[in-house]
Amino acid sequence: MQKLRVSFVAGVTPGKWMDRFTERYPEVELVAARQDFGDVLELLAKDQADAVFVRYRGDSPKDATRHVIPLYEELEVLCAAKDHDVEYYEETIPEEAAAGFPQLDLADYPEEVGGIPTAMEVVASGAQVLRVPQSIARLFHRKDVIYRVIEPGAPTMIGIAWPTAMEDTRMVDEFIGIVRGRSANSSRQTSVRNSEQQAKRINDKKKAVAKAKAQEAAKKAKQQAKKQARSGSKGRKRR
Known part of the structure; x- marks a missing residue:
């Protein structure tokens, strides 16, 4: 049975695209996995995925070993405890104001210590605030944590990547076509x-x-x- 392996970073919700792919190609086994930690692009280099949804800021990670197509932009938000001063801002918060609060660094919360959920617990305590893509704030939402969009902030891009050395790209091409909205x-x-x-x-x-x-x-x-x-x-x- 033919197989297509797709991995995606936290915050990406590829369910609708995967459902459409499965409907069109029921004979192909679609294996999907979320990657919360580490570099998702390494999965391509290690032949552990045929295509990945990657998050990046600035220049595209496209190089001689992989193709990358940008899909959409994510806003950056500031997460803070409920009743924190950040809550006084209605929907957005200026960059200068966001930078004035004690900042939490996600790099200090790897998988071994609980990752993003643990970082959100710290935020909920009111000790620090956390800057993340809006999709991350939504995915790890807590009732005791609020967020505001930072203006202008540092937006991130979500793209889809696949190896340049792949011999048979038919199924990847089909999946990318679905992601980009092409009809059957x-x-x-x-x-x-x-x-x-x-x-x-x-x-x-x-x-x-x-x-x-x-x-x-x-x-x-x-x-x-x-x-x-x-x-x-x-x-x-x-x-």
Whole structure:
């Protein structure tokens, strides 16, 4: 059974894309895994994933070993305890104000000490605030933690990446097409394009056969006409 392995960073919600892929290709086993810690791009280098949803800030992580297509931008937010001064800001908080509070660094909360959930506990205590992409704040939401969008903040980008050295990219191409909103009948989908190309080859072959038959028929008709003309000429000479 053919298999497609997809991994994604925390905050990405690829469920709808995976459902559509499974509906279109039920014969393909889709294996999905969330990566909360570490560099998700390493999964491509180690051949542990065929495609990954990656989060990055600034330049694209595209290089000679992997393709990367940007998908959408995430806003940066400031998480703080309920009743913290941050709560006085309605929906957004200026960069200058956000920077004025004691900051928590996620690097101090690796997987071994509980990761983001533990960091959120610290935030809930009111000791520090935490800057994260909005999708992370939503994913690890707590009733005792609020967040505000930082203006202008430092937005992050979510992209999809896959290896440049992959021999067969058909299923990855199909999945990327779904992620980018192409319908099942889109001519940009690999499967549709291949079907159209195959249909064109079959149609061209039929046209070539029909043309050859027509040319052969025309040739025979011409030869028959010449033969009849010669027969008529001989008959007139005898008379």
